[in-house]
Structure formats: structure tokens, C-alpha cells
Amino acid sequence: MPLLVSNYSWQQTKTAVFLSLPLRGVCVRDADVFCTENYLKVNFPPFLFEAFLYAPIDDASSKAKIGNDTIVFTLYKKEAVMWETLSLSGGRNSENIFLGKLKEDCIPAPRSVGNIKINFTPRVFPTALRESKVAEEEEWLHKQAEARKAMNTDIPEFCDLKEDEKNPEWLKEKGNKLFATEDYLAAINAYNLAIRLNNKIPLLYLNRAACHLKLKNLHKAIEDSSKALELLTPHVADNANARMKAHVRRGTAFCQLELYVEGLQDYEAALKIDPANKIVQNDAEKIRNIIQGTELKSYDF
Secondary structure, eight states: OOEEOOOOEEEEOSSEEEEEEEOTTSOGGGOEEEEOSSEEEEEETTEEEEEEBSSOBOTTTOEEEEETTEEEEEEEBSSOOOOSOSBOOOTHHHHHHHHHHHHHTTOOOOTTGGGOOOOOOOOOOHHHHHHHHHHHHHHHHHHHHHHHHOOOOOSGGGTTSOTGGGOHHHHHHHHHHHHHTTOHHHHHHHHHHHHHHOTTOHHHHHHHHHHHHHTTOHHHHHHHHHHHHHHSOSOOGGGHHHHHHHHHHHHHHHHHTTOHHHHHHHHHHHHHHOTTOHHHHHHHHHHHHHHTTOSOSOOOO
């Protein structure tokens, strides 16, 4: 039985859907793509991806590019509307309807169609949703309060510092000012000291990642962005902007290392947080074009 692929990502505009499907460890020549206006299948043994699309696409003008260990689809919608999901989730009945449509169009039904995995999104009632959000926000506030208390001032070299210099928030602001003057090494030193005092503040890692990006310390930028994302939990409105920046900074570092698939995944994660961000939308489109081989790699994010 084939292994169903679930670690894909997708974004959309009113006129198109962009789907990224990883092909890690699989010979791209073995990938078999089958597409109609309502159905998409990618078979790359032992893996299988199938979707009964939410709405019809123009399969004649849609395209796929296989390369860099991924398949990137650009699917053009027949109707300019936003989709609620990538694929229908109507259970077995939806499957039967589309199998009938495939037969009507004289297209042989895929042999492995019985392996389709139908995902149901449980309905969350508004009251329960509000209670859940309040609990997450309270957890985040409590976590931040505890982080501010987690001071480590017992390190010998800190004894000669002034009181404000032992304050991670003061050091963070000093680092921010140094960053604004493009003194990135000095800013990193300020953030380093702040982290030694308190290693639970996510913005210290997020801001240090920005410095490392400027200095082309790309692996360090990835490490700091990842640490920031680790600390930016639970996911609430108060930390949404920081999470978006962490994904963009890590995605930028990946792309500058020419790891475009990983970079695109971070940019798409950022767009899930801030779907209307035009800059991130445009950069994500550039990355897709690079993966598809339609754009040169010599541009800055």
C-alpha cells in the first residue's frame, strides 16, 4: 500500500493555487503526474498524493515543475474565487461523485484511488474557540512573566556592570539601536550578553538572527530563528508578528544557501500568519519561480 503524503504546503490567489510537494529521497524521474480539472494525483513510489480539488481548474494551462527535490504546481482556477480548502472533505460520498465524473469523461479511475485519505476539520463553536484563545493568551502572558524573572546575574563578569546593563530589555534596546546604525557586530554582542542573562526571551534570538543575516552568517541566522520560533509558543495574536518575522528570516537564510524548498516552506508559513503581506507574497512567488526554473537566482530577499 502506498504511503500517503501529508507534508505538502499550498497558497492561493483569486486566480491560482500554488502547491509544493516535497520529493525527498525519491528519484524525480519516477514521479507520475495525473491531472484533470477536478482531480490531481502524484505517484512517486512508495509515496502517493491525491486531491479532489475544491473547485475546477484549467488543467490545460496549469503547470508543474519537478526539480530541486520538489514538485511545484501552478494550478489556474476556472473561477476567480478563494478556496476554503485545497481538496473537498465530504467523505466517501465526495469520492463517489468524482469517480463518476471521471468515468463520464472517459478517464480511467486511478487504481489507487481507494487509498484517498479524507480529512475532516472538526467544527469549533465560537464559545469554545474564545475559551481556547483566552487560555492560550493567558499561558503566553504567564510564560513571558516567568521568562522575565529568569535572570542569571551570578556570572562573575557581570559583577562590575551597572544595574541597567544587567537588564536584558535594556541590552535588547541597545542592540536595536546599534542595528539601526548598521553596527551589526556590536549589536550581536549586546544580544549575546542579554541572552546570557536571560535565555528565555524570543526577541533576543529573533533580533540576533537579523544581524546574522546582514553579516551572511546564514547557519547562525537559521539557528536563532528556529530558537525564536521554539520560544514563541503558544501561538497567539500577541506573538504573531514575531513568528512571521522568524519564518521570513529563516526562509531568507535558507534561500541564500540555495535551499529553496526549505525557504519556500518558511515563507508559506509566514503567509499563513499574515496572508495579506504583499512583500512576503512577492518573495514567495520569486522562490517558486526559482524552483520552477523560470527566474535567475541572483536577487536579494
